[in-house]
């Protein structure tokens with residue numbers, strides 16, 4: 001699968017921009033702020049219906065205009081797939097595939113698999129558990145449509161249960177029967193999601209470790225583990241035993257919405273004890289593992305977006321990554337960099353088919 005054509009209207013810093021891509025390697029080069037990352041983000045938008053960097057849709061519209069359109073033509077399994085993502089201030093965003101609008105964006109997720117590696121990935125280490133859950137959910141849902149639907153349903157029931165807990169306090173009342181219905185629904189959906197997360201981590205960790213070992217060229221005892229309150233108790237038991245606490249807090253304090261991933265090096269949190277280079281390598285290994293995982297399960301090679309990746313690492317780690325890209329059968333790759341010469345010498349060593357765009 002590859003993206004052949006991209007056209008932007010009023011997307012971030014672009015008035016209008018049309019690009020025809022190479023099926024293998026595309027490099028976007030230029031000074032800081034020219035819009036290299038914005039092009040990558042537009043491609044991300046076509047695959048996920050949203051920006052990777054800025055979730056506020058109005059802020060993706062070029063300043064002083066009131067709509068944007070991102071259009072892409074992909075080649076997938078011998079067919080052309082035309083995707084149009086448009087947004088006008090005050091209306092709902094629309095995503096169309098071959099002229100037909102999706103009713104639910106979630107139906108589009110996974111159709112065009114994509115993995116992005118960007119400096120903002122450091123949030124996975126630095127930020128709270130929600131960022132890591134989103135990463136885990138993103139990987140699983142690109143290969144399992146049912147998972148995303150269960151997650152959406154779980155979150156809906158969670159909102160309903162939280163509203164009910166607030167209602168109890170506001171009206172000085174309590175209704176155990178309605179609560180029991182929500183508890184059961186959360187238990188059923190949560191247990192299914194929990195099982196899928198366990199299965200995912202079991203399959204993902206060996207791939208991740210292999211990617212890290214390639215980049216670091218030595219064993220640095222890195223580990224990724226799934227942490228869940230459901231490991232020791234069922235969700236129903238947790239909901240029931242935390243009822244008084246939840247009533248006081250007016251929200252649901254236990255469940256798979258509290259799950260996390262722990263990232264460690266030699267048994268210690270990488271956030272506190274990993275060097276900057278080790279943290280960067282960890283994140284790249286995580287994303288390359290995501291790439292291989294999706295490729296294997298979705299039976300479809302994801303597009304790979306490498307945003308500013310060469311600025312982050314020492315030369316030996318960069319050449320290790322390049323050799324990974326060279327050896328494994330990657331699909332289409334987009335690379336953004338400020339150094340035209342560096343990029344060209346790197347891509348020349350990967351493949352004879354490439355295009356360089358100077359923005």
Ligand SMILES: Nc1ncnc2c1ncn2[C@@H]1O[C@H](COP(=O)(O)OP(=O)(O)OP(=O)(O)O)[C@@H](O)[C@H]1O
Nearest residue numbers: 012013032033034035036037038059060061062063
């Ligand atoms: N909604 C918007 N309207 C107009 N310009 C915008 C909008 N959103 C972002 N920009 C501009 O886009 C530019 C940033 O583009 P981008 O992040 O793609 O740069 P880059 O080429 O990747 O730079 P770097 O090399 O620093 O990473 C900034 O100048 C920013 O002001």
